Amino acid sequence: MTPMDTKATTTALLVIDIQNDFIPGGQLAVPGGDEIVPLVNRLGRSFLNVVCAQDWHPAGHASFASSHEGKHPFDLIQLPYGEQKLWPEHCVQDTQGAALHPDLDLPHAQLIIRKGCNPAIDSYSAFMEADRLTQTGLTGYFKERGIDTVYMVGLALDFCVMYSALDARMVGFNAIVVLDACRGIDIDGSMDAAMRRMQEAGVRLIQSNDITSG
Numbered sequence: 001m002t003p004m005d006t007k008a009t010t011t012a013l014l015v016i017d018i019q020n021d022f023i024p025g026g027q028l029a030v031p032g033g034d035e036i037v038p039l040v041n042r043l044g045r046s047f048l049n050v051v052c053a054q055d056w057h058p059a060g061h062a063s064f065a066s067s068h069e070g071k072h073p074f075d076l077i078q079l080p081y082g083e084q085k086l087w088p089e090h091c092v093q094d095t096q097g098a099a100l101h102p103d104l105d106l107p108h109a110q111l112i113i114r115k116g117c118n119p120a121i122d123s124y125s126a127f128m129e130a131d132r133l134t135q136t137g138l139t140g141y142f143k144e145r146g147i148d149t150v151y152m153v154g155l156a157l158d159f160c161v162m163y164s165a166l167d168a169r170m171v172g173f174n175a176i177v178v179l180d181a182c183r184g185i186d187i188d189g190s191m192d193a194a195m196r197r198m199q200e201a202g203v204r205l206i207q208s209n210d211i212t213s214g
């Protein structure tokens, strides 16, 4: 395997949604979510460019089951932009649950991009919201910075990491997901589906020990 130049100015590490609510004990816990933090910190140090994504919903967000009478977490409903899976209330703006994990140690991160801020629209992807129209601005940021290669780590592999990776490919970036620095929710076969969709889209799926800084 050729060395990967993680220190290149054209490469970034995107650290996705490593927030208290996605950690065991949180409102939408991803099994083993806390286990990746030391590895993410270590990987972070080998990248020049680090960006974090943060799920950041207003109270009463459309993706919360509690916002829809008679609905329960993990139900599917129809919203104007299409099908939406409903979740427990999570990552409400400015709450402890929405804060990045306290052990995340990425002092050189240059940008924290917040998503899911529109009360009516969810956004798994760090690039584009679920209406498939509203941009978060991250594509523009990477393009203006001359970044063409995006490594991704974080939570949840089968939701926010997958959709971010698919969108990264869609706008033409090289997209690499570091699997052992991710954990998934895995409901209704979501993990198998995510692996297949990422492979089909040309996302490279690697392990952290495949990265030898160039």
Ligand code: VGL
Residues within 6 Å of the ligand: 017, 022, 055, 087, 124, 155, 156, 157, 158, 159, 160, 161
């Ligand atoms: C996520 C469900 C709802 C994630 C965010 O970060 O994967 N999943 N909001």
Ligand code: ZN
Residues within 6 Å of the ligand: 055, 057, 063, 090, 091, 116
């Ligand atoms: Zn969310």
